[in-house]
Amino acid sequence: LPTHAEKTMLIAVIGGGLLVSPEALRLAEEVGRELARKGVGVVCGGLGGVMEAACRGASEEGGLTIGILPTSRAEDANPYVHVPIPTGLGHARNILVVRSARAVIAVDGGYGTLTEIAHALVEGTPVVALQSWEIAIDGRRDEAVHRAATAQEAVELAIKLARERG
Amino acid sequence: LPTHAEKTMLIAVIGGGLLVSPEALRLAEEVGRELARKGVGVVCGGLGGVMEAACRGASEEGGLTIGILPTSRAEDANPYVHVPIPTGLGHARNILVVRSARAVIAVDGGYGTLTEIAHALVEGTPVVALQSWEIAIDGRRDEAVHRAATAQEAVELAIKLARERG
Amino acid sequence: LPTHAEKTMLIAVIGGGLLVSPEALRLAEEVGRELARKGVGVVCGGLGGVMEAACRGASEEGGLTIGILPTSRAEDANPYVHVPIPTGLGHARNILVVRSARAVIAVDGGYGTLTEIAHALVEGTPVVALQSWEIAIDGRRDEAVHRAATAQEAVELAIKLARERG
Amino acid sequence: LPTHAEKTMLIAVIGGGLLVSPEALRLAEEVGRELARKGVGVVCGGLGGVMEAACRGASEEGGLTIGILPTSRAEDANPYVHVPIPTGLGHARNILVVRSARAVIAVDGGYGTLTEIAHALVEGTPVVALQSWEIAIDGRRDEAVHRAATAQEAVELAIKLARERG
Numbered sequence: 001l002p003t004h005a006e007k008t009m010l011i012a013v014i015g016g017g018l019l020v021s022p023e024a025l026r027l028a029e030e031v032g033r034e035l036a037r038k039g040v041g042v043v044c045g046g047l048g049g050v051m052e053a054a055c056r057g058a059s060e061e062g063g064l065t066i067g068i069l070p071t072s073r074a075e076d077a078n079p080y081v082h083v084p085i086p087t088g089l090g091h092a093r094n095i096l097v098v099r100s101a102r103a104v105i106a107v108d109g110g111y112g113t114l115t116e117i118a119h120a121l122v123e124g125t126p127v128v129a130l131q132s133w134e135i136a137i138d139g140r141r142d143e144a145v146h147r148a149a150t151a152q153e154a155v156e157l158a159i160k161l162a163r164e165r166g
Numbered sequence: 167l168p169t170h171a172e173k174t175m176l177i178a179v180i181g182g183g184l185l186v187s188p189e190a191l192r193l194a195e196e197v198g199r200e201l202a203r204k205g206v207g208v209v210c211g212g213l214g215g216v217m218e219a220a221c222r223g224a225s226e227e228g229g230l231t232i233g234i235l236p237t238s239r240a241e242d243a244n245p246y247v248h249v250p251i252p253t254g255l256g257h258a259r260n261i262l263v264v265r266s267a268r269a270v271i272a273v274d275g276g277y278g279t280l281t282e283i284a285h286a287l288v289e290g291t292p293v294v295a296l297q298s299w300e301i302a303i304d305g306r307r308d309e310a311v312h313r314a315a316t317a318q319e320a321v322e323l324a325i326k327l328a329r330e331r332g
Numbered sequence: 333l334p335t336h337a338e339k340t341m342l343i344a345v346i347g348g349g350l351l352v353s354p355e356a357l358r359l360a361e362e363v364g365r366e367l368a369r370k371g372v373g374v375v376c377g378g379l380g381g382v383m384e385a386a387c388r389g390a391s392e393e394g395g396l397t398i399g400i401l402p403t404s405r406a407e408d409a410n411p412y413v414h415v416p417i418p419t420g421l422g423h424a425r426n427i428l429v430v431r432s433a434r435a436v437i438a439v440d441g442g443y444g445t446l447t448e449i450a451h452a453l454v455e456g457t458p459v460v461a462l463q464s465w466e467i468a469i470d471g472r473r474d475e476a477v478h479r480a481a482t483a484q485e486a487v488e489l490a491i492k493l494a495r496e497r498g
Numbered sequence: 499l500p501t502h503a504e505k506t507m508l509i510a511v512i513g514g515g516l517l518v519s520p521e522a523l524r525l526a527e528e529v530g531r532e533l534a535r536k537g538v539g540v541v542c543g544g545l546g547g548v549m550e551a552a553c554r555g556a557s558e559e560g561g562l563t564i565g566i567l568p569t570s571r572a573e574d575a576n577p578y579v580h581v582p583i584p585t586g587l588g589h590a591r592n593i594l595v596v597r598s599a600r601a602v603i604a605v606d607g608g609y610g611t612l613t614e615i616a617h618a619l620v621e622g623t624p625v626v627a628l629q630s631w632e633i634a635i636d637g638r639r640d641e642a643v644h645r646a647a648t649a650q651e652a653v654e655l656a657i658k659l660a661r662e663r664g
Contacts, residue, residue, distance in 0.1 A: 007572070007580065041581075066581060072422065072597050072621070074505070082505065083539075083564060085583060086597045090404065090420040091288055095258045095281075099570050099584045111310075114284035114301065115261075121277035122257055123570070135280065136300045144277075173406070173414065207415075232415060238431050238455070238588065240339070248339065249373075249398060251417060252431045256570065256586040265404050265418045289404070423620055427590045427613075443642075446616035446633065447593075453609035454589055467612065468632045476609075 015050025036063025202229025368395025534561025
C-alpha cells in the first residue's frame with residue numbers, strides 16, 4: 001500500500017448472485033482478472049455468483065476488491081473480498097455499488113442488476129454490458145448502455161469511458 | 167380519518183419530474199383521480215412533473231397523497247402532497263417509493279423511473295406501464311412489466327394485480 | 333381528508349419497542365392522544381412498545397399515524413398505523429423518522445432512541461424528553477434536549493418549539 | 499496486496515469534521531498511526547477534521563484508509579483516503595461507518611459523532627471514547643462507552659474488545 005493515498009480507480013462488476021450460467025461466471029472472472037492487470041480495483045455487491053467470480057479473478061492477479069453487502073455482517077462477503085462494507089440496507093445498497101465506481105460492467109444479471117444499470121444511467125456513470133439488459137422506450141432502443149463481446153473488450157471500453165468522463 | 171386504523175391501500179405513481187410531455191401529465195393526473203375514486207392512496211417521489219400531476223388528480227378527488235422526497239426538506243414537496251416524508255437519501259429514496267406501494271404505475275419516465283421499475287421487479291411488486299420502459303435480455307423481451315393503454319385501464323389492472331398478490 | 337393538501341404537522345414519538353415499562357407506555361399513549369387533540373399527526377418507527385402506544389392514543393382521538401418501518405413488510409406495522417412506510421433499511425430508517433417530524437418527543441428508550449435524539453440534534457429539530465437520555469461532554473451536561481414532566485407538557489413544548497423553528 | 503483476501507480488521511475513527519481542537523486532531527492522528535502500526539485499517543466518514551487526521555496518521559504508517567462519504571462525489575474525500583465510498587446518503591451514512599468496523603474509537607465530536615456512538619451501541623460494537631460523549635438515563639450514567647486517556651490506550655482497548663467480540 002502507498003504511504004500517501006494514491007486513489008485506486010474502482011470499476012463495479014455487477015450481475016446475478018444466484019442461478020448464473022457457467023459462461024457468465026467465466027466472463028466475470030476474466031473481467032476481474034483484466035481489471036486487476038490494469039491496476040483497477042473491483043467494487044461489487046460482495047456476495048456470490050458474478051460478484052464472487054469477479055473478485056476471485058481480481059484477487060488472483062493481486063487486485064483490490066471491495067464488497068458492499070446488503071446485510072450487516074462482514075462474514076457474508078465472498079472469500080475474495082478484501083474490504084467488506086456491510087450496510088444492512090438490503091437492495092438499497094445497490095446504488096452505493098454504482099456510486100463507488102467510475103464505470104460499471106454488467107455481466108448477465110437479473111432485476112437487481114437492472115436497478116444498478118438504471119442508477120448508473122441516472123448518475124451518468126458509463127455502463128458496459130456483456131450479455132446483459134437492453135432497454136427501450138416508446139419502441140426506440142436506448143443506446144446509453146454500451147455493448148461488448150468479450151471480457152477484454154468490456155474492460156478496455158469501461159476504462160476508456162471512465163477516463164473520458166474524468 | 168378513521169378512529170381505528172383502516173390501512174389505506176397505496177399504489178405508487180412513478181415518472182419524470184422534469185421535461186414531461188403534456189400527454190404524460192394528463193395521464194398521470196387521470197391515474198391519480200381514478201385511484202382516489204377507488205379509495206386508493208397515491209405514494210410518489212413528492213416532486214413535480216408526473217408526481218405532482220398524480221397528486222393533484224388524487225387530491226381533487228379527496229384521496230390521500232404521500233411524497234417520499236429525495237431531499238431533507240418537507241417544503242420541497244409539491245403542493246398536493248398531504249404527507250411529505252423528507253429522506254435526504256437522494257435517489258436511494260426511489261426504493262422506498264416502491265416498497266410503500268402494493269403496485270406501481272409508471273407513466274413515461276427517465277432513468278430514475280427505470281430504477282423504480284427494476285426495484286419493483288426485484289420485490290415482486292406488480293408494475294403497470296403507460297408509455298414507459300420496455301426491457302429485454304439476450305434479445306428476448308421481458309414481459310414482467312404489464313402494459314396499459316389508458317389511465318383507467320392502468321388503475322384497474324394495478325388494483326387487480328395488487329389484490330391477487332395479497 | 334381535504335381536497336387540497338393541508339399539510340398536517342407531524343411530530344415524532346420515539347422510544348423502545350420492547351421491554352418498555354408500563355409507566356412509559358402510559359406516557360406514550362397520552363402523548364399520542366394529546367397530539368391528536370391538537371391536530372398534530374404522529375410519525376414513529378411503526379413497531380410495538382412506545383411506538384404502538386403513541387399510535388393507539390392518537391388513533392383513538394382520530395389522529396393520523398405514520399409508521400416508518402425497519403423491515404420491508406407493511407404487515408409488520410402495529411395495528412394503529414394508518415400509513416406504513418416499509419423501508420427495508422433496518423436501523424438506518426431511524427433518521428427518516430426524525431426527518432419527517434417538526435419536533436421529536438422521546439419517551440424512555442434504549443440506544444435506538446439515542447440514535448434518533450442525536451440525529452434530531454444534528455438537524456436542529458427540537459427534542460423533548462420524558463424520562464429519556466441525558467448527554468454530556470467533557471463533564472458538562474448538554475442542555476439541547478428539553479425536559480418535560482408530563483405528557484401534556486411535552487406535547488405543548490414540542491408544538492411551541494416546532495412553531496418557533498418555523 | 500495479498501493474492502487471496504486476507505481481510506484487514508477495520509476500526510472506525512469518528513469525530514468532528516469542523517471546529518475540532520488541535521488536541522483532538524493530534525489524538526486522532528496518533529490513533530490512526532497506532533492502528534496502522536498494528537495492521538488495522540481505518541474506516542471513517544472520509545471528510546476533514548478528526549477523519550482527516552486519523553487517515554493522515556494511518557497513511558503515514560502505510561495503513562489502509564476507507565472513507566464512507568455523505569456526498570456522492572469521491573473527490574470530497576480527504577487526501578489520505580485510499581478507498582472513497584461516496585454514498586449520497588447524507589448523515590444516514592453514519593450507520594455504515596459503524597457497521598464496517600469491528601470497534602469504534604470516538605475522538606471529541608459533535609452530535610454526528612453521538613449518532614455513530616449510539617448506532618454502535620445498538621449493534622453491540624465496542625466503543626472507546628477519547629474526550630467524547632457521556633450518556634445517562636434516569637440519572638444513571640451508562641457505562642457501555644469505554645474510556646481511554648491516550649491514543650495508545652484507546653487503540654489497544656479497541657483491538658482487545660474487537661477480538662473478544664469475535
